[in-house]
Amino acid sequence: MNKVYEKAPAKINLSLDVLRKRDDGYHEVEMIMTMVDLADRLEMSELPRDQIVLSSQAGFIPLDEKNLAFQAARLLKERCGVKQGVYIHLDKHIPVAAGLAGGSSDAAAALRGLNRLWQLGLTTAQLEELGAELGSDIPFCIRGGTAIARGRGEQLETIDNPPQCWVVLAKPPINVSTAEVYGKLRANELKEHPSIAGMADAIKRQSFADICARLGNVLESVTLDRYPEVRQIKEVMMKLGADGVLMSGSGPTVFGLVSKESKISRLYNGLRGFCKEVYAVRLLT
Ligand SMILES: C[C@@](CO)(OP(=O)(O)O)[C@H](O)COP(=O)(O)OP(=O)(O)OC[C@H]1O[C@@H](n2ccc(N)nc2=O)[C@H](O)[C@@H]1O
Numbered sequence: 001m002n003k004v005y006e007k008a009p010a011k012i013n014l015s016l017d018v019l020r021k022r023d024d025g026y027h028e029v030e031m032i033m034t035m036v037d038l039a040d041r042l043e044m045s046e047l048p049r050d051q052i053v054l055s056s057q058a059g060f061i062p063l064d065e066k067n068l069a070f071q072a073a074r075l076l077k078e079r080c081g082v083k084q085g086v087y088i089h090l091d092k093h094i095p096v097a098a099g100l101a102g103g104s105s106d107a108a109a110a111l112r113g114l115n116r117l118w119q120l121g122l123t124t125a126q127l128e129e130l131g132a133e134l135g136s137d138i139p140f141c142i143r144g145g146t147a148i149a150r151g152r153g154e155q156l157e158t159i160d161n162p163p164q165c166w167v168v169l170a171k172p173p174i175n176v177s178t179a180e181v182y183g184k185l186r187a188n189e190l191k192e193h194p195s196i197a198g199m200a201d202a203i204k205r206q207s208f209a210d211i212c213a214r215l216g217n218v219l220e221s222v223t224l225d226r227y228p229e230v231r232q233i234k235e236v237m238m239k240l241g242a243d244g245v246l247m248s249g250s251g252p253t254v255f256g257l258v259s260k261e262s263k264i265s266r267l268y269n270g271l272r273g274f275c276k277e278v279y280a281v282r283l284l285t
Pocket residue numbers: 013016025026027028029098099100101104134135136137138151152153178179182183248249250251
């Protein structure tokens with residue numbers, strides 16, 4: 001029986017700006033995203049009957065058509081006229097509804113993997129286009145690397161990876177809805193905007209100090225107000241010596257960038273006193 005495996009890494013937003021609310025209800029964004037080495041793993045095998053079957057060791061995600069990996073398989077089947085079924089096992093490690101694009105990355109991995117399993121011969125650009133139909137972050141998760149994302153997040157410009165560093169992630173035990181955070185944002189009243197060009201330039205110059213100084217996310221204004229524990233985690237991370245700290249996406253996960261390995265255990269152990277879900281990983285460069 002044919003089988004393929006795909007890794008589905010989490011993303012972080014190094015800079016996230018919202019320019020305006022659009023007529024279609026989405027927000028026009030400009031953001032810089034990169035991947036970290038915290039990943040789900042997907043195993044996909046052929047099913048002789050025409051069915052999509054999902055399983056996972058994680059008890060807290062839907063395994064039916066609400067799952068983005070299921071939606072990815074269904075979309076590919078419909079568009080490419082695939083008659084076979086597929087069994088997908090999702091080995092989940094990325095925290096759910098965390099601002100780390102776990103579901104989006106699973107969908108991206110399913111598109112990449114099923115393109116191979118079913119020998120469809122779609123290009124990355126075609127997969128990105130299909131992915132955009134399922135979610136704004138999915139094209140980036142298909143492409144990977146580091147990119148400036150515009151539009152509603154689906155228009156990508158690949159840029160250099162930042163210099164390698166440690167990324168400490170802390171997720172407080174709350175689930176944040178992306179739609180709700182965008183819904184509460186007063187996009188026209190934002191006083192400060194992070195400079196995306198400035199962050200892109202800091203990355204181009206490989207200046208770790210400037211990258212840390214330029215971290216910014218306008219969605220913090222909504223999530224930090226609503227959930228004071230996210231603000232507290234940011235403060236704790238700074239006190240424990242992270243070089244730069246920011247909330248990822250719509251939150252609630254906070255990440256800290258650290259250049260020196262010697263700082264990691266203090267940061268990791270200190271944070272564990274505040275929340276159960278703490279990870280120390282590397283950038284996926
Ligand atoms: C905030 C970000 C930052 O990377 O990530 P997460 O925090 O979700 O990881 C993204 O913009 C999230 O992208 P994604 O999670 O794919 O969003 P989608 O499924 O397309 O949309 C979910 C909902 O968010 C809102 N939405 C999303 C993207 C966008 N540019 N404007 C929006 O207003 C819409 O209300 C939409 O119905």
